[in-house]
Structures are given as C-alpha cells and as structure tokens.
Amino acid sequence: MKLTGFSAAGFRNLEPLEFTPGAALTVICGRNGQGKTNLLEAIWLLTGGKSFRGAKDAELVGRGKEFAVLEGDVDDEERPQHIQLTVGLPGSGRPGRTARVNGVDMGRAGAIAGTFTAVVFEPGHLSLVKGSPSGRRNFLDAALCQLYPGYLGLMRRYLRVVTQKNALLKAWNRTAGAGEMRQIFDEQLLTLGEEIGRRRQEYLTALSGPACRCYEEISGGSEALTLAYRPSTQPGESLAQALERLRAAELRAGCCLAGPHRDDFEVLLNGQPARVFGSQGQQRSVVLSLKLAEAEQARQVTGRHPVMLLDDVLSELDAGRQSYLLTRMEGKQTFVTACESAAFLRTDGIIYTMEAGRLSRA
Structure with a gap:
C-alpha cells in the first residue's frame, strides 16, 4: 500500500500544503515545534482512526478555522482510492471527523477503516x-x-x-x-x-x-x-x-x-x-x-504492507537499532521525521523541510 499524493488545509499549525511522497522513504526535517508531527498525524487520520496523540477532534482544526480538510490518493495494488477527511468544529456544518472515498459520502471517519492502513511509531509508545x-x-x-x-x-x-x-x-x-x-x-x-x-x-x-x-x-x-x-x-x-x-x-x-x-x-x-x-x-x-x-x-x-509513520524515533534509538529499523523498512513506504537530514543524505529518500507549518522540498 502506498500514499501517492497528500494535501491538507486548516489542520493545526500547517499552512495549506500539497505534496507527492516518495515511493519508499520520505523524510520531513525541521526544528522542534514546526509541525512535523502534525503532518504525520494528518496522514494517520486517513486510516479513519483517532489521533495517535490522543487529541480531541476540535484540537485538530487550525486557529480561526471552522474545519480542516485532508485528502490522500492511495494505491492499494487493486485500484486507486481517493480519501477526503473533514474535521469540523462543534457547531459547524459537519462536526467531528467525516469521510468520503472516491466522492462517496461514508459518514463518520470510522467507516473507512481498512481503506488505508498505517502503523505509527513515536517516542510516547x-x-x-x-x-x-x-x-x-x-x-x-x-x-x-x-x-x-x-x-x-x-x-x-x-x-x-x-x-x-x-x-x-x-x-x-x-x-x-x-x-x-x-x-x-x-x-x-x-x-x-x-x-x-x-x-x-x-x-x-x-x-x-x-x-x-x-x-x-x-x-x-x-x-x-x-x-x-x-x-x-x-x-x-x-x-x-x-x-x-x-x-x-x-x-x-x-x-x-x-x-x-x-x-x-x-x-x-x-x-x-x-x-x-x-x-x-x-x-x-x-x-x-x-x-x-x-x-x-x-x-x-x-x-499489503501498511505505510510506516516514524515520528522522531531514530533519535531515541542507538546506531544498531537505527540500522535494523531502516533495513527492515527498505522497499516499504515510510515517512520519517527528524531534526537533522544528515543521516538520510545517502538514502534514496525524498527530503522535505518543515518550518512554521510550511512544507518545502529540501
């Protein structure tokens, strides 16, 4: 399973963004507090699950916004799927998390469970x-x-x-x-x-x-x-x-x-x-x-192998465990956040930079 395209608007501190992930490794670099984890959280929400950080739906919507919209193109080796997930504030037209798949209204986000699968690994685990x-x-x-x-x-x-x-x-x-x-x-x-x-x-x-x-x-x-x-x-x-x-x-x-x-x-x-x-x-x-x-x-x-979302976990692992994890991820689509890009310069991964909620190609 691969995520071939992703966009987000109105989500937490992220500026409106649209990007094409790498077929294997995508690295998001930046200082702490810039929005790297927010981006992984947004991708995770396409699974239909709740925030892996335990956040309430209302906390996912950017300041001054009524709702956030997340969209992803998924290749599951059978047929392409387009997922649109909306997170609305209480009192908005569609409060909570609702979803559409290929334009079909699925109702609550939980109804799309299994359409896009991912495994998230973050220090809190x-x-x-x-x-x-x-x-x-x-x-x-x-x-x-x-x-x-x-x-x-x-x-x-x-x-x-x-x-x-x-x-x-x-x-x-x-x-x-x-x-x-x-x-x-x-x-x-x-x-x-x-x-x-x-x-x-x-x-x-x-x-x-x-x-x-x-x-x-x-x-x-x-x-x-x-x-x-x-x-x-x-x-x-x-x-x-x-x-x-x-x-x-x-x-x-x-x-x-x-x-x-x-x-x-x-x-x-x-x-x-x-x-x-x-x-x-x-x-x-x-x-x-x-x-x-x-x-x-x-x-x-x-x-199908799920997409891997690794939030700043390499800094928590010694060199041996880092090498083991990256070796196991070869050939599988993986998103990694890190403060520094040096460890990934010799890989085939696509490197992006996150600064103040803005995502740009490094």
Whole structure:
C-alpha cells in the first residue's frame, strides 16, 4: 500500500500544503515545534482512526478555522482510492471527523477503516511497556480496527453497554427494576465481551511470533520476549462466572469490574516483567519489535504492507537499532521525521523541510 499524493488545509499549525511522497522513504526535517508531527498525524487520520496523540477532534482544526480538510490518493495494488477527511468544529456544518472515498459520502471517519492502513511509531509508545493497561488495550484495538472494520462497531456497542451499566450501578437505589436491567446489561456484556476478548487474544498470539523474532534479532538472542494476555477474570474463570462473583463488589464500587475494558497484556523478558526489570534500551527494543510485528501482521491479513509513520524515533534509538529499523523498512513506504537530514543524505529518500507549518522540498 502506498500514499501517492497528500494535501491538507486548516489542520493545526500547517499552512495549506500539497505534496507527492516518495515511493519508499520520505523524510520531513525541521526544528522542534514546526509541525512535523502534525503532518504525520494528518496522514494517520486517513486510516479513519483517532489521533495517535490522543487529541480531541476540535484540537485538530487550525486557529480561526471552522474545519480542516485532508485528502490522500492511495494505491492499494487493486485500484486507486481517493480519501477526503473533514474535521469540523462543534457547531459547524459537519462536526467531528467525516469521510468520503472516491466522492462517496461514508459518514463518520470510522467507516473507512481498512481503506488505508498505517502503523505509527513515536517516542510516547514506550508506554506500551511501562504505561497503564489502557495504552496496551488501545494498541490492540487500533490494530484490530484497521484489519477488521466490524471490530470498531463491536467495541462501540460494548463500551455503550459498560457506560449504561455503570450509570445503573451508581443510581441503583433510585432505579426501579434495577435487578432486571442489570441482568440484561450483563447478558449483553457477556456476548460482546467474549467476542472482543477472543479477537484480542487471537491477534496477540499472531503478533507474538514476528515480535519475538524481531526482538531476538535486535538483542542478538540475549533475551527471550514473551507476550501474555491477562484477562480481568481469575485463572480458569469465565467472564460469566466473574460477573456473578463480582455482583456485590460492583455495587460498592459503582462500576463494572470485569470484562475486556479491564484486560491487559504483559511483556516479559526471560520470564520477568519488562516494565520492572527491562532497561530503557530493552524497552525501546520491545516497542520496536511490537511495531514491526504489527506491520507484518497487517501484511499477512490484508496482503499489503501498511505505510510506516516514524515520528522522531531514530533519535531515541542507538546506531544498531537505527540500522535494523531502516533495513527492515527498505522497499516499504515510510515517512520519517527528524531534526537533522544528515543521516538520510545517502538514502534514496525524498527530503522535505518543515518550518512554521510550511512544507518545502529540501
């Protein structure tokens, strides 16, 4: 899969731009705070996903603008696709993120998941090892949404039921028929939650093979990487059994205490938690391995390698890991941001400069 053309208007600090990416490597250079990450974020939004920086839609629109428009031409080896994504402020004609593909109105941006696939790798992704479980859940869910478009709807239905059940638990003593309503919510949670948990575990199992091989190559075989899914249920316990066991505890807590919204996965090095025992270099190697495995798994499922978006990650890696990453990216379309272009002068990449939101060919 390749992005053959891209334009943006009204997005964050970016001046209106239109450019042709390189078939393989595109480098965006510039000082910090000039808009390099904003450009990668804009490209990422063509996947239909939310900002990888956790930004709200309203924060994506440039100051003084009512909406931003992003457009990309995608070659997926079957037929060219033109994606137009609009981000509107609340109160505008089309608030939020909406999309068109080849001129056809698709409604909400999530509907185009799978049309353009990408894998983003930025320094904040170290949180996949040492951060909270929510970041690891988001990692799995974002990947699954791109590969299986129906997964997004599944997640939305599940989270809606969790929200409704939590509201019921908080207002339990003031709600007539609360027991019957809880039974209905639990039945829905069970059906949706088991499906989400199954898909996550299957994906993590598929991811483990390539991730472990990558880590072995990076580390020279000095440590073994293991990925283990950790459901919120007790060992050997089903979700139905957990919901029954936690009935009283949920009433006291006022929230749902079991289900995929509380699951996690653990990263182990030689059987020990990498979050606790891994060095900074080992944790970076783990994240690099996970991201490369994510790209490989996308290729396995879709038959096309996703576009790689690398946001200032080379500065976070030592020379050996830099070389490994760039070697793995050969022949695959990759966008890289960096403060200096010196490391890329001997490559075949196209180099652009970003300054105060203006993109120009170096």
